[in-house]
Amino acid sequence: MRTSPSLELAEKKLRDIANIILVGSGKGGVGKTVISSAIALSLARMKFKTGILDADLHGPSLHKILDCRFPAKSGARGIIPCTVHGLKFMSIAFFVDEYTPLPIKGDAKASLVRDLFAQTDWGELDYLVVDLPPGTGDEVLSALTLFSSKGGTVIVSTPSLLAISVVERLINLLEREGVSIIGLIENMAYIYHNSEKLYLFKSSAAEILSKKYGIDLLGTLPLDPGVEEAIIKGGTPLNSKLFAEEFQSIVYKIVEKTS
């Protein structure tokens, strides 16, 4: 039997969420959080009721991208999430000061992801986007177990061949855990120079993995300094025209594959 009431609460909250999109990568630094936020923001723009959970317990950064004020209140259905750009948003960052280290240990990581989700008043959602931490540690396993019944995964990679084996570990873990894969996104694949795409790598890890595992390549995205500029100015990644244009078709594919 379930001995933790928190698990039961999580199950109850899951019943009110139609789709969960887990955004993962084998390694850090591939732009996974920017992509998670862009997926959620795009879905909200399309009038889907959308939430986003930052499950990166050691290095949360979504709150920097989404820039919102946490209400620090709870009601009958749990902690009230931050509401920003039409999204409901929860993160561990809301409970600790900005520069406090987050040396969360083993099984506490698993229960923390579950509690962050279960104790939040998400209400009814069409989509919950979960920004997974890099790698395949406790919190990733916990999220896969918790969300697999409603979820599929979007895998983010860079074109670098060095990324292949790391991403493959994640693909194999997802297969082992029975979590469906929505598709791959290749980030930082090219830059724009005089309106032309200049590809930074001779190879494409995502193309190789797509062929090897039969996973859809949802799209490739540029290395776009405009994304960071937009965030620093208080906007979102979608305020960068180049990024937003490329991203639109990716989100349409995600919606098509999850509806």
Next chain:
Amino acid sequence: MHEWSLAEGIYQAILEFAKNHDVKKVLEVEIKVGELMQLDLDLMKEAILMLAQGSVMEEAEIKLTVEKAAFSCEKCGHEWNFEVAKKEIEQRVSKDKLIKDDSGSLDLPLHYIPGLVYALATCPKCGSSNILVVRGRDIKIQKITVEK
């Protein structure tokens, strides 16, 4: 009022167990509550009993016991209790991080998310973050006695 949502979680877990095991009547439920969560046990018991009305656990005796929290340092071996840890945590959590509930009371985030303790507590002797919560962190259903 976090106690009410946890009570609901407990009630649902027991109901599911009863359904899956053809239980006629739940006689007793033992629940261990980690000291870290600082839950109001009377309120929790009241909530569980209220939810249980008209169910197989209507007449069950609900036993809630607090498991005292214990901490140890993996770096220097020091051991301490929640009283010591709480003082430090209260100093570390700024006022805007306290969660205000419907009744207006302010709670430490640990009340809702006990795993946060690893971000909020350090060893009082050497200051290391490499600590271990030996016990008293979570809430768990320990034992259910039933009649079939």
